[in-house]
Amino acid sequence: MLSAPLWSQGQYVKSATCHVNTLPSVHHCQVPCGSLGSSKHTKKNYTIRTVQSHEAAIRSKHPQPAQPPDRSECLPCQGHDALPRSNAGDVKGDTLIDIGSGPTIYHLLSACEKFNEIIISDYTDGNRQELEKWLKKEPGAFDWTPAVKYVCELEGQREKWAEKEEKLRKKVKQVLKCDVRKPNPLAPVTLPAADCLLSMLCLEAACKDLGTFRAAVKNISSLVKPGGHLVLNTVLKGTYYLVGQHNFSCLGLDRESVEAAVRDAGCIIEHIQEAPEPAPGSISDYTDLVSLVARKQHAA
Numbered sequence: 001m002l003s004a005p006l007w008s009q010g011q012y013v014k015s016a017t018c019h020v021n022t023l024p025s026v027h028h029c030q031v032p033c034g035s036l037g038s039s040k041h042t043k044k045n046y047t048i049r050t051v052q053s054h055e056a057a058i059r060s061k062h063p064q065p066a067q068p069p070d071r072s073e074c075l076p077c078q079g080h081d082a083l084p085r086s087n088a089g090d091v092k093g094d095t096l097i098d099i100g101s102g103p104t105i106y107h108l109l110s111a112c113e114k115f116n117e118i119i120i121s122d123y124t125d126g127n128r129q130e131l132e133k134w135l136k137k138e139p140g141a142f143d144w145t146p147a148v149k150y151v152c153e154l155e156g157q158r159e160k161w162a163e164k165e166e167k168l169r170k171k172v173k174q175v176l177k178c179d180v181r182k183p184n185p186l187a188p189v190t191l192p193a194a195d196c197l198l199s200m201l202c203l204e205a206a207c208k209d210l211g212t213f214r215a216a217v218k219n220i221s222s223l224v225k226p227g228g229h230l231v232l233n234t235v236l237k238g239t240y241y242l243v244g245q246h247n248f249s250c251l252g253l254d255r256e257s258v259e260a261a262v263r264d265a266g267c268i269i270e271h272i273q274e275a276p277e278p279a280p281g282s283i284s285d286y287t288d289l290v291s292l293v294a295r296k297q298h299a300a
């Protein structure tokens, strides 16, 4: 479960709470969305759980069409408050790298308004193939339209959803293999340092222990230029999550460990929010969500 950042009016605000559980080989996503902070929408403080990205995730593993989403699962329910706006300043720039994208694009829908080039990445072939299918509008590509419309609505332009999809497709320049455990997570590709590094719900799935997590934060931070932003979302205190019948481990993090890892990676935290966000149903046992924006320091 996660929060997708909304780069709204030049500011990072929380827009979408997304329940996502994904592992290298199998993916279960219950996506979007959530509470948001724009004045226009402050009364919309809810989470919509959908099975749409779940469907995308399952497809990335199983090429056969999944069951159509059960609309009864798309329920407005209580979410948590929006992040205060403007604490993080203006998160924007030329390039954004998303690490551990999964088969999903929901979290890039607002970012594509603030960056000229977006590089997306994932560890698994299946997820990258699913992303390519959507980018190329191939038959059988997952239909993200409801999520796109929702984000456009949050941005106050629901009718512009088709343009938004096209804009994101144009801005995504590469889909790369990544492994956060490597010093250069995108090896063998070497990219110029980016203005922003985004990673949603990836590190706790990828790292088995705190040492690996701390190293992974350093590794992904190395992809950001000094003065650039690191935008991270992680769930806390989870130990497992279910994907269908499969039970996967999750690194049980606490806020202090996340903050320390980010600081030790040479970043100053500009904004952080920890919010209670119990895992829906019995798919996991995480309890909270941490969303943070940090700025990479210039070398001393």
Ligand SMILES: C[S@@+](CC[C@H](N)C(=O)[O-])C[C@H]1O[C@@H](n2cnc3c(N)ncnc32)[C@H](O)[C@@H]1O
Pocket (backbone or CB within 6 Å): 002, 020, 021, 022, 023, 024, 025, 029, 099, 100, 101, 102, 103, 104, 107, 122, 123, 124, 127, 178, 179, 180, 181, 199, 200, 201, 202, 203, 205, 206
């Ligand atoms: C819970 S999913 C999150 C996906 C997506 N960011 C989202 O919010 O929907 C975790 C992702 O981390 C990826 N992952 C697992 N191990 C990884 C690793 N060592 N390096 C990079 N990504 C990894 C998985 O393939 C999966 O797509």
